[in-house]
Amino acid sequence: MEAVAAKSVIKVAALCGSLRKGSFNRGLLRSAIQLSKESVLNGMEIEYVDISPLPMLNTDLEVDGTFPPVVEAFRQKILQADSVLFASPEYNYSVTGPLKNAIDWASRPPNCWADKAAAIVSAGGSFGGGRAQYHLRQIGVYLDLHFINKPEFYLNAFTPPAKFDSDGNLIDPASKDRIKEVLLSLLAFTLRLQGETDLVQAKMAREAENSVIKVAAPSGSLRKASYNEGLIRAAMEQTKEFATGMEIEHIDISELPMQNVDLEGNEENFPSDVPEVSHQQLKLFGRKILEANSILFASPEHNYSVTAPIKNAIDWASRPPNVCADKAAAIISSSGGMGGARGRFHLRQIAKESLKDVLLALQAFTLRLKGCK
Ligand SMILES: Cc1cc2nc3c(=O)[nH]c(=O)nc-3n(C[C@H](O)[C@H](O)[C@H](O)COP(=O)(O)O)c2cc1C
Numbered sequence: 001m002e003a004v005a006a007k008s009v010i011k012v013a014a015l016c017g018s019l020r021k022g023s024f025n026r027g028l029l030r031s032a033i034q035l036s037k038e039s040v041l042n043g044m045e046i047e048y049v050d051i052s053p054l055p056m057l058n059t060d061l062e063v064d065g066t067f068p069p070v071v072e073a074f075r076q077k078i079l080q081a082d083s084v085l086f087a088s089p090e091y092n093y094s095v096t097g098p099l100k101n102a103i104d105w106a107s108r109p110p111n112c113w114a115d116k117a118a119a120i121v122s123a124g125g126s127f128g129g130g131r132a133q134y135h136l137r138q139i140g141v142y143l144d145l146h147f148i149n150k151p152e153f154y155l156n157a158f159t160p161p162a163k164f165d166s167d168g169n170l171i172d173p174a175s176k177d178r179i180k181e182v183l184l185s186l187l188a189f190t191l192r193l194q195g196e197t198d199l200v201q202a203k204m205a206r207e208a209e210n211s212v213i214k215v216a217a218p219s220g221s222l223r224k225a226s227y228n229e230g231l232i233r234a235a236m237e238q239t240k241e242f243a244t245g246m247e248i249e250h251i252d253i254s255e256l257p258m259q260n261v262d263l264e265g266n267e268e269n270f271p272s273d274v275p276e277v278s279h280q281q282l283k284l285f286g287r288k289i290l291e292a293n294s295i296l297f298a299s300p301e302h303n304y305s306v307t308a309p310i311k312n313a314i315d316w317a318s319r320p321p322n323v324c325a326d327k328a329a330a331i332i333s334s335s336g337g338m339g340g341a342r343g344r345f346h347l348r349q350i351a352k353e354s355l356k357d358v359l360l361a362l363q364a365f366t367l368r369l370k371g372c373k
Contacts, residue, residue, distance in 0.1 A: 010190050012036075012046040013081035017088040017099030017132075019052050024123040024157045025087035027168040028179065032085060032121070035180050044187050046085060049077045051102040062108065071105050078106045083117040083190040084145065085183075090124045090132035095139070103139060113143040117190040119182050121153040123163070128154030146193060148185045153178050195371065209372050213363060216292035218251040220299040220310030227334040228298035235296060235332070235355055243359045248296060251288050253313040255281045264319065282316065289317050294328040294366040296359075301333065328366040330358050 014033065016026040029048055036046045053070045055061060061068050067075065078084070088095050095103075106112040120136055122129025133154060137147050155175055157163055163172040170176060217236075219229040232250050239246045257263055257278045265274070289295065299306050306314075317323050332355065 008043070010044050010082045010187055011080060012044060012083050012085050012186070012190075013049045013077055014046050014085045014087070015049055015051055015099065015102060017051075017086070017091075017096040019098055022166070022168040023089070024155075024164050024168050024170075025089050025121075025129075027164050027170045028087045028121045028123055028153075028155075029085065031170040031176055032179050032183060035176065035183060038180075041180070041183055041187065044183060047077070047081075049074065051098055054098075054102055054105055057101050057104045059108075067105070067108070074102065075106050075108075075112050078112040078116075081116065082194065083119070083186055084113070085186065086118065086120045086136060088120055088122050088129060088132050088136050090122065090127070090129040093131045094135045095132050099136075100139075103143070107143055111143060113140075113145045115144055115193070116146070117186060117193050118145045118147045119186040120147065121155075121179060121182060123155040123157040125158060126156065128156045130154045146189070148182070148189045151178065151181045151185060153182050192371070193368065195368070209367065213246045213294065213366050214292045215246060215248040215294050215296050215362070215366075216251045216289050217248050217296040217298065218253045218310060218313055220297070220307040222254045222309050226300075228300050228332075231298045231332050231334055231355065232296065235359055238355055238359060242356065243363050246359065246363050249288070249292075251285065251313075253285065253309055256285060256309075256313055256316060257281070259312050259315040261319075285313065285316065286323050290323040292327065293370075294330070294362055295324065296362065297329065297331045299331055299333050326369070328362060328369050330362040330365075332358055 014029045016023060016029055018025045026048075029046075033046045033048065035041060036044045051074070054074060055068060055071070061071070066072070086099070088099055091097070103113070118140060120133045122133055124132070130152075133152070139145075140147050153175075155163060155172075161172075163170065163175060165171050170179075217232045219226055219232055221228045229250070232248065236248045236250070239248055255277065257274075263274045263278065263282075265279070297310065299310055302308070305311075314324070
């Protein structure tokens, strides 16, 4: 694989979830557009795309696969963009109706959002729109939008000193600096997803293409006959069949102590009152995650969330230096509720089919993050 000449310009579609004239969130986008004209960001062209003319989504308006002209024009803007910058106010702990409407229109087949890089900024009440950001990220999972994780930008618009003037223009220099960091991260991630690599990256990509992808696979269930651990075994079997070049290792997290910063040490030194077995388990676990190219989580759902053992393992791995950083990851799961032979048989059928897709996607995405086309 050869280095690719960098694209001359990265086109960013900028969408605001608020329709009001003096919107703080639209002010953030104006600031971003202004910043994109600075030299450090040249190569990025941000276009504000107005969502206010869109009709409320109603699939009756689609006729023989065509959309109303205003919707079609909007979809084209998204399709032509390399990435998307959302300024999303928080309405009732989520994204606004107008933004959801725009997202839904462009999601109609063929999904215009697919495979684009994206970033979110927000301004609002107490948490600065942070809760809407998490909802938007969640929506992005289904749309195949790849959001940058960091830096995060949310701004409490109502605490003094004033961050915006009376027209909704951002006047806070520190916030402008933070927006610039978001844009730099979005630019870098967009180029990375598009396979724009320099010579060093290209060399790494060549090496990655020719080596085995190591996948660390922890299961969130500790019970002996766990379905989720069974999914990992099935995945290991399947890599032999079709995802050759991928090596999955089940990572046992059952012996990790409960996270407690008092237990933390380093490779050589752990606090003297921490049992030796815990040292060994923590070192081994940290090393396995660090050495893996990607992570396959088999995560049952307990009370609408991940289980305590998997959260505990993630929390250990996240302690500095975060050994999970910049890895590709995928999640598979099965409900423990499918008891009985017929249920288990059915589960195995379902698992086999969807597992294949998950594993192939994980393989492709791991290689892509490493700069392989
Ligand atoms: C219907 C509605 C619901 C809202 N819900 C929230 C909320 O859940 N959390 C929050 O921080 N602010 C909430 N707000 C306040 C908005 O964050 C605030 O009005 C913000 O300035 C809107 O962004 P804009 O300035 O870009 O229009 C809500 C406002 C409206 C109109």
